[in-house]
Amino acid sequence: MVTGAFLPFVPLIAVAPVMITAGWFDLRFLRIPNVLSLIVVATFVLFSLAFPPHDLFWRLLVAAIVLAIGLVGFHFRAFGGGDVKLLSALMLLIPVSTLGTFAHVFSLSMFVGIAAVLTMKRIPIFAQTGWASMRPGRQFPMGVSIGLAGLAHPFVVIFLAPG
Numbered sequence: 728m729v730t731g732a733f734l735p736f737v738p739l740i741a742v743a744p745v746m747i748t749a750g751w752f753d754l755r756f757l758r759i760p761n762v763l764s765l766i767v768v769a770t771f772v773l774f775s776l777a778f779p780p781h782d783l784f785w786r787l788l789v790a791a792i793v794l795a796i797g798l799v800g801f802h803f804r805a806f807g808g809g810d811v812k813l814l815s816a817l818m819l820l821i822p823v824s825t826l827g828t829f830a831h832v833f834s835l836s837m838f839v840g841i842a843a844v845l846t847m848k849r850i851p852i853f854a855q856t857g858w859a860s861m862r863p864g865r866q867f868p869m870g871v872s873i874g875l876a877g878l879a880h881p882f883v884v885i886f887l888a889p890g
Contacts, residue, residue, distance in 0.1 A: 729738075736881035737772040739820040742767050746874035749813055752872035753870025757859040759809030774820075782823050789826065790818040809868040817877050825884050831878040832883050840872035 749763050773785060797811030801846040821829045844860060844867060847853040854861050 732885045733881075735822045736885065738770050739877060739881050742770050742820065746877040750868075750874035753809070753868035754860045755858050756864060757807070757868055759807070759813050759870045761809070764809070764812040764816040767813070767824070768819065769817035769857040771816070785823040786819050788821070789821070790815050791816045806870065807866070812872060813870060813881055816875050817873060818882065820877075821880065825880070828884055829876065829880050832880045833872070834871040836879060837869075837876040840869070840875060841867060843867065844871065
């Protein structure tokens with residue numbers, strides 16, 4: 728039944744506007760405002776009583792691990808700080824039982840995001856926008872892929888997962 732399968736994803740679906748906004752900000756400015764990550768964390772706090780206690784522990788642990796890995800990547804300039812904060816916060820809303828699926832969704836969203844941004848850079852109307860991510864030699868706005876993964880994950884699990 729879709730209704731029962733839908734419930735674990737209510738917090739993730741609730742932050743859909745945040746995911747869209749993060750992708751847009753990263754495309755436009757190559758920055759993700761801290762307030763967006765804080766909204767995701769606040770959503771986690773609001774819904775935390777609805778999570779099973781063992782799931783709550785694992786969500787916090789996974790988010791902490793992603794944050795630690797992200798901070799190392801940030802130190803070596805592999806990731807932006809906003810990307811690290813947003814992805815870590817997003818992990819709080821991913822049901823533990825779907826982490827493997829999320830890894831696949833995130834990988835695919837990275838591929839789609841990179842392909843989309845590289846294509847956009849070659850289209851004159853986008854290249855002339857003045858957006859930071861459209862300038863030659865600028866890094867990839869990973870907020871696009873983080874947002875896409877956050878948006879797509881519930882639907883992939885609910886509608887495409889076997890069973």
